[in-house]
Every structure is written in structure tokens, then in C-alpha cells.
Amino acid sequence: MAAAPVLTEPTLDLSWLDLYEDPTNATPGKKGLTLKEINLGRYADSARGGGDMTYRLRGATPRPGAHRFGANYQSKAEVWSDNCLMLYEEAVQRQWSSARDIPWDTLGTLPDPMERAMCQLSTMLTEVEFIAGDVPGQFLAEVSAQDFEVGLFLMSQIMDEARHTEVFRKRALANGGGLLAQGQNGLRTLIEAKNFTEMSVLMHVQAEGFVQSMFRLGEMIGHTDADKRIFRMSAQDESRHLAFGVMHLKYVLDTEPQRREEIHHYLDKADGDGGGASGDVQLQEVFESLCILLGGGIDKFDEGLQKFLVLRKRQVNEYMHRLEVAGLGDRRQRVGPLLAQFLD
Amino acid sequence: MSQAPTQAAATMDVPQELRDRARELGWEDSLIDQALGKGFSLQEVFQALQANIDGASAKNFLATAQPGGASIVRPEFKWMTVPTEWGIRARASDPAMGLTLADINIGTYGDVPDVWHNRSEIARGSYPKPAMEDMGYTIFEKAVVWADCVVPLYEVAVKERWSSATDLNWRSLEALSSDTERAVCQLMTELSERSYYEGVVLGKWLPEISYGFHEMKFFISTVIFDMARHTETFRKRALSNGGGLGLQAPTDYSRVVEEARSYPELLATLFIQDSTLLTLFEHGDDLAQNQVERDMYALCARDRRRMMQYQVERLKHFLFKMPDRREEQNFYMGKAESRVMKEWTDPVVNEPLAILLGGGRDQTEAGMAKLASLRQAQARDYVENLRKATFTRTNLNQRLKELVEA
Numbered sequence: 001m002a003a004a005p006v007l008t009e010p011t012l013d014l015s016w017l018d019l020y021e022d023p024t025n026a027t028p029g030k031k032g033l034t035l036k037e038i039n040l041g042r043y044a045d046s047a048r049g050g051g052d053m054t055y056r057l058r059g060a061t062p063r064p065g066a067h068r069f070g071a072n073y074q075s076k077a078e079v080w081s082d083n084c085l086m087l088y089e090e091a092v093q094r095q096w097s098s099a100r101d102i103p104w105d106t107l108g109t110l111p112d113p114m115e116r117a118m119c120q121l122s123t124m125l126t127e128v129e130f131i132a133g134d135v136p137g138q139f140l141a142e143v144s145a146q147d148f149e150v151g152l153f154l155m156s157q158i159m160d161e162a163r164h165t166e167v168f169r170k171r172a173l174a175n176g177g178g179l180l181a182q183g184q185n186g187l188r189t190l191i192e193a194k195n196f197t198e199m200s201v202l203m204h205v206q207a208e209g210f211v212q213s214m215f216r217l218g219e220m221i222g223h224t225d226a227d228k229r230i231f232r233m234s235a236q237d238e239s240r241h242l243a244f245g246v247m248h249l250k251y252v253l254d255t256e257p258q259r260r261e262e263i264h265h266y267l268d269k270a271d272g273d274g275g276g277a278s279g280d281v282q283l284q285e286v287f288e289s290l291c292i293l294l295g296g297g298i299d300k301f302d303e304g305l306q307k308f309l310v311l312r313k314r315q316v317n318e319y320m321h322r323l324e325v326a327g328l329g330d331r332r333q334r335v336g337p338l339l340a341q342f343l344d
Numbered sequence: 345m346s347q348a349p350t351q352a353a354a355t356m357d358v359p360q361e362l363r364d365r366a367r368e369l370g371w372e373d374s375l376i377d378q379a380l381g382k383g384f385s386l387q388e389v390f391q392a393l394q395a396n397i398d399g400a401s402a403k404n405f406l407a408t409a410q411p412g413g414a415s416i417v418r419p420e421f422k423w424m425t426v427p428t429e430w431g432i433r434a435r436a437s438d439p440a441m442g443l444t445l446a447d448i449n450i451g452t453y454g455d456v457p458d459v460w461h462n463r464s465e466i467a468r469g470s471y472p473k474p475a476m477e478d479m480g481y482t483i484f485e486k487a488v489v490w491a492d493c494v495v496p497l498y499e500v501a502v503k504e505r506w507s508s509a510t511d512l513n514w515r516s517l518e519a520l521s522s523d524t525e526r527a528v529c530q531l532m533t534e535l536s537e538r539s540y541y542e543g544v545v546l547g548k549w550l551p552e553i554s555y556g557f558h559e560m561k562f563f564i565s566t567v568i569f570d571m572a573r574h575t576e577t578f579r580k581r582a583l584s585n586g587g588g589l590g591l592q593a594p595t596d597y598s599r600v601v602e603e604a605r606s607y608p609e610l611l612a613t614l615f616i617q618d619s620t621l622l623t624l625f626e627h628g629d630d631l632a633q634n635q636v637e638r639d640m641y642a643l644c645a646r647d648r649r650r651m652m653q654y655q656v657e658r659l660k661h662f663l664f665k666m667p668d669r670r671e672e673q674n675f676y677m678g679k680a681e682s683r684v685m686k687e688w689t690d691p692v693v694n695e696p697l698a699i700l701l702g703g704g705r706d707q708t709e710a711g712m713a714k715l716a717s718l719r720q721a722q723a724r725d726y727v728e729n730l731r732k733a734t735f736t737r738t739n740l741n742q743r744l745k746e747l748v749e750a
Contacts, residue, residue: 127470162566181473288419
């Protein structure tokens with residue numbers, strides 16, 4: 001066999017050896033070597049320079065003649081959330097497996113209406129989680145590589161949502177049932193978003209917030225250990241997405257307060273333009289299945305309805321509390337009557 | 345009757361759309377206010393209207409309704425009787441893997457259609473609503489995206505998850521000579537950027553793919569997450585041992601990927617990077633200066649191997665199903681190959697590798713010889729991966745050809 005042809009010039013350039021004079025020595029902390037430990041010096045988010053519409057990651061030396069890749073956000077405030085470094089690392093550490101971490105063997109035969117109700121809820125949830133994976137993908141290219149940690153967080157969310165989609169599908173197909181009626185309606189609002197903050201406040205804060213409040217009532221909705229664990233594990237993931245959204249909104253309102261009214265307008269649309277009809281739980285098939293599950297049987301529908309109203313109350317008040325934490329407490333005066341009726 | 349809503353009925357602002365709906369169902373104009381006055385919540389009224397309770401039924405109910413009695417909502421449970429396949433009881437076929445996607449692909453739920461017709465966000469196997477909004481997906485053909493291996497590979501990817509923060513022994517790093525450390529850091533800078541970009545571009549295409557092929561979307565989601573982890577792992581290595589980030593990666597090749605106008609073109613242009621980076625990582629022991637790097641390359645290679653398996657099987661399936669599109673792939677691959685070959689002559693790409701392979705700056709001649717062998721291995725693996733996909737390049741890039749045939 002002949003020697004492989006040499007692909008380089010005979011003389012070396014080596015100019016890249018002299019690009020910087022500041023050696024960097026990140027050291028692992030209590031949680032290992034996380035993004036926080038390497039967020040230092042001229043590599044830190046606080047030292048962010050202007051973006052150049054390439055995929056040059058923060059701190060790397062620009063390459064002369066690099067191609068641009070299309071427009072992305074030039075301002076940090078457009079996408080940033082102060083907790084995104086920590087949330088990404090937490091996402092990596094807390095990955096779970098629907099195949100092995102759910103005690104599927106604890107599923108037992110439920111009365112037929114209860115199984116159907118759980119399958120209907122699972123059908124709706126598997127759809128809801130579809131869009132929560134697609135939407136971050138749609139916005140990835142708009143995040144500047146100067147704020148790459150936000151991109152990493154969105155990539156972790158895409159993984160989380162894939163898992164949620166399949167865990168609810170598995171639940172529907174694991175206990176003698178099946179998928180039932182298509183449930184989602186109105187979720188297109190999320191993928192219609194044309195702006196990162198619009199996307200985040202609608203998806204992370206509002207939609208995932210409502211879902212999170214429901215998952216946290218999983219002990220009441222689920223009637224087997226497997227079901228309860230599905231809600232518990234999924235809630236853990238949703239907490240991260242929600243935390244990102246709340247802190248992003250806070251960052252925007254702190255740094256660009258002039259956007260307050262614009263953000264209200266996005267929420268006006270999602271809240272139902274005055275009606276406040278948001279929330280998949282209000283769809284008839286989801287509402288009815290939740291009432292059966294919360295009540296504990298089809299014959300306890302009215303009891304279930306009372307608990308459903310408690311769930312709605314909890315959803316709406318937690319939503320409002322999150323907005324207050326983010327600095328949008330004046331939303332309380334703007335929500336439509338279907339949400340306002342539940343406010344404390 | 346609810347105790348949950350707290351806003352007094354008297355001050356309740358009833359949305360106009362509810363009043364409109366009530367009129368459509370024949371409710372007298374005062375009936376909603378009457379219901380609220382009796383203590384029913386607006387939510388209950390809303391749900392009653394959703395359940396199509398007509399005006400006469402509502403009036404009769406309210407005439408006798410007592411506080412604390414039955415609810416105004418009378419459910420229909422139509423969803424309970426939709427004609428989907430019922431009685432599915434999936435079980436784990438391999439206890440070590442648990443309940444996998446393969447295990448739930450039972451009966452009609454396991455039928456992956458050649459063409460998916462539903463434009464809404466519906467789960468395969470559920471019962472469609474008569475009308476739904478178009479969600480904007482553009483990819484509906486199985487042949488374009490599918491490979492059977494995505495079903496098991498998704499579960500393998502979940503099982504093989506790792507963390508750069510805790511699964512690499514960063515504390516074991518020891519100082520290297522300045523030139524060697526900078527060579528490592530320059531390579532890390534390039535690899536980090538390439539990984540990040542691939543994650544972004546795959547994410548960008550994810551919303552294009554309809555949900556008839558959800559297993560494939562799940563698998564690509566794992567690849568996107570892999571790319572996130574590779575991005576930060578390489579960055580961490582660059583910033584943890586006395587070095588720093590170097591010059592950004594060349595952009596010629598990535599721009600070709602960015603310019604893809606279809607998913608097959610995207611995958612055709614990514615094929616060469618997925619293959620050549622896998623070969624690079626598989627030669628990680630030759631590049632590594634310490635155990636951290638050996639482990640890092642091994643873990644990244646394991647991830648990349650899954651993506652490569654998908655690449656090969658998808659292309660094979662695509663060419664089998666759409667033979668008229670075979671020749672077309674040569675355009676995309678030719679473009680991608682030429683850019684990669686250009687980047688392989690870039691000193692900022694080559695010289696760090698030569699220093700690492702040779703064992704130091706004073707060993708670059710030996711390093712260049714080893715690099716030539718590595719490039720040859722990368723070229724040969726690329727052509728071999730194409731061969732496994734039943735694809736023979738009709739106009740393989742001349743430089744690549746020389747490498748393969750040398």
C-alpha cells in the first residue's frame with residue numbers, strides 16, 4: 001500500500017498558537033465541572049461581545065472571512081435567562097428513562113371508564129408534548145452563539161419533550177387500553193410565535209405552567225404507582241422549562257421594561273382575548289376524563305368536577321404567581337373572566 | 345356546584361363568546377346570569393355549553409337546582425367510544441431495556457405509514473377530529489426520514505446517557521506543554537462549534553417533520569441532545585487545563601449544510617461530517633493526551649455511532665424507495681466533500697492534529713504522516729459507510745479518491 005498523500009503545505013503556519021495570553025484553569029465544583037465553573041473571565045456571559053451571525057462560540061477568536069448564517073438575536077436580553085447554565089446541567093443529571101424508571105408492573109386493571117379516562121388524558125398529553133419539542137427547535141437558530149447556553153438548554157428541552165411524548169404514549173398502550181380522541185386545540189399559538197420572548201412566555205410560562213400545575217396533582221389523577229410516577233418525573237422536567245421562562249421574562253422586564261405592553265399583548269392572545277379560555281384541560285374530552293380520574297370513577301363525576309375546579313384554581317393562581325415573580329404582576333388586572341373567576 | 349371560583353357572580357364579566365354559544369344552543373338570554381346567581385361557576389357554565397346542553401334542558405335544570413346539588417354539567421363521554429384499537433397491553437420484551445418503543449408498536453399502533461396525511465398534531469393511532477388547523481409540517485413521506493433502527497436506537501440513546509460534569513475525571517488533568525495544550529484547545533474549539541451547529545440545524549428541521557414518524561423525531565431529539573453535550577464537553581476541556589478557546593471553526597462546510605433545501609439534502613451533506621468525525625473520535629486514543637480525553641472521545645464516538653447508523657440506514661431506505669433520486673444525491677455530497685477537503689487543508693485544522701498525533705511541536709513531521717493516515721481512514725470509512733447504504737459516488741471528490749486509493 002502506498003503512503004497516504006500529504007494534504008498540507010510543507011511549511012507550517014502555527015499562528016494559531018499565539019492567539020491568547022490568558023491561560024484558563026476552570027476547576028470542578030461540588031457538582032463536577034459544570035457550565036458555571038467554565039463561565040469565567042472573557043468566556044463568561046458577562047463578557048459577551050457582539051454577535052457576528054456565525055456559530056462562533058463566545059470567547060473564540062473570530063475567523064477572517066467567516067460566512068454569516070442568517071439573522072439571529074444580537075441582544076442578550078432577547079433570549080437570556082440567568083438560570084440557564086444551572087438548568088442545563090440539572091437536565092443532564094436528571095435524565096430518566098420511561099422504559100426503566102416507571103414501575104410498569106404496578107399497572108393493574110382499572111374499571112373500564114377509569115382506564116379510558118387515563119388513556120384519553122394520555123392521548124392529549126402526548127400531543128401537547130409534541131409541540132413543546134418542535135417549538136424550541138424552531139428558535140434554536142435564532143439564538144446567537146454568544147448565548148449558546150440558552151441553545152444548550154433548548155436542546156435539553158427537546159430531549160425532555162421527546163421523553164414526555166413517548167411516556168404518555170406508552171401509558172396509553174400498556175394497560176389494556178389504547179389511544180382515544182385527538183385532544184389538542186389552540187396549541188398552534190405556540191408555533192405561531194415570531195419572537196423568542198413571545199415563544200417563551202407562551203410556552204414556558206403559560207402552557208407548561210398549566211401542565212406543571214396539573215402534573216403536580218398527579219397523586220390525585222393517577223390511580224397506580226406507575227401513573228403517579230409518570231406525573232412526578234414529568235413535573236420535574238417541566239419545572240426546569242418553567243423556571244427558564246420565568247427568569248427569561250424577568251430578565252427582559254429588568255433590562256427592557258419598554259416591552260411590558262408588548263408581552264401583555266402576547267398573553268392577551270393566549271389567554272383568549274378577554275375570555276381567558278386557555279388551557280387544554282377545558283377541552284371537553286380532557287375535562288370529562290379529568291373529572292372521572294379526579295373523582296375516582298364515572299359515578300363520581302360531580303365530585304371530580306369539584307376537584308377539577310380546584311385544579312383550575314391552582315393552575316390560574318400559580319400562573320399569576322409566576323408572572324408576579326417575573327415582574328408582570330399587573331397581568332392580574334388583564335386576564336379574561338374565565339381565568340379571573342379563579343383568582344384568589 | 346363549585347366552591348373554587350372566588351369572584352362573586354354579581355360582578356362576573358361573561359365573555360361574549362359564551363353568550364353567543366348559549367344563543368346558538370337556544371338558551372334564553374338571562375339563563376347564564378341565572379346560573380351564576382344560583383352559585384354555579386362560570387367554568388361550569390362554560391363546560392355545560394361545551395357539552396351542547398340545549399336551552400330547554402338548561403332551563404329545566406336550573407328551575408329545580410338546589411345549592412350543593414348536582415352540577416349543571418352533563419357530560420357526553422363521546423370520546424369513550426371513538427373507533428380506535430382498544431385492549432392493548434404492551435409488555436417489556438427485554439427486562440434489561442424495560443418497556444421500549446418497540447414493545448408498544450403493537451397492532452395498528454405499530455403501522456408506520458408510507459405517507460402520513462394528517463396535517464395537524466395528532467398522535468398516530470388516535471381518532472382525528474373532523475377539522476383541525478394545519479400545523480405547518482412539510483415532510484409527510486416515510487421514505488424521506490425513516491430508518492427502522494430509530495426505534496431501538498432511541499432507547500439505546502436514553503440508556504447510554506452521560507454527563508460531562510461528573511463522568512469525566514477532570515481533577516486528573518495535568519499540565520501539558522504549552523504548544524500541546526494549545527493544540528488540544530484549538531481542536532476543542534473547532535469540535536465544540538461543529539457540534540453546536542449540528543444540534544441547531546437538526547433542531548431547525550424538527551418542526552418540519554409530521555408526527556406519523558414520531559419515533560424518528562424522538563431519535564433525532566436524542567441526537568440534538570448529544571450535540572449539546574458534545575458542545576459543552578469540548579468547551580470544558582478547552583477551559584480547564586491552562587488553555588483557552590482558539591480560532592473559530594471554518595465555515596465553508598457548515599454553510600453547505602445550512603443551504604440545504606430539503607431533509608434528504610440536509611442528511612446527504614451531513615453524512616460526511618457524521619462519518620469523518622466518528623472516525624476521528626474512534627482514533628481518540630491516538631489524539632488523547634490523558635485519560636480524560638480518552639474517555640471523552642470514547643463517549644462521543646459511542647453517541648456518533650448511533651447517528652451514523654441512522655445515516656446509513658436512512659439513505660439505504662431512501663434510495664430503495666425513491667430510486668429516481670439516487671443520482672441527485674451526488675450533487676449534495678459533491679458539494680459537501682469539496683468543502684470538507686478545503687477545510688482539511690486549513691493549517692488551523694491540520695496543525696493541531698499533527699502536533700497531537702506526533703507527540704509535540706517538534707514532532708510535527710511525524711505527526712503529519714500520522715495525520716495523512718488518519719485522513720485516509722476517514723476517507724475510507726466514509727466511502728464504506730456510503731457503500732453500506734448502497735450508494736456509490738459517481739464523482740467522488742478527487743482528493744478523497746486519492747486518499748481512498750493510496
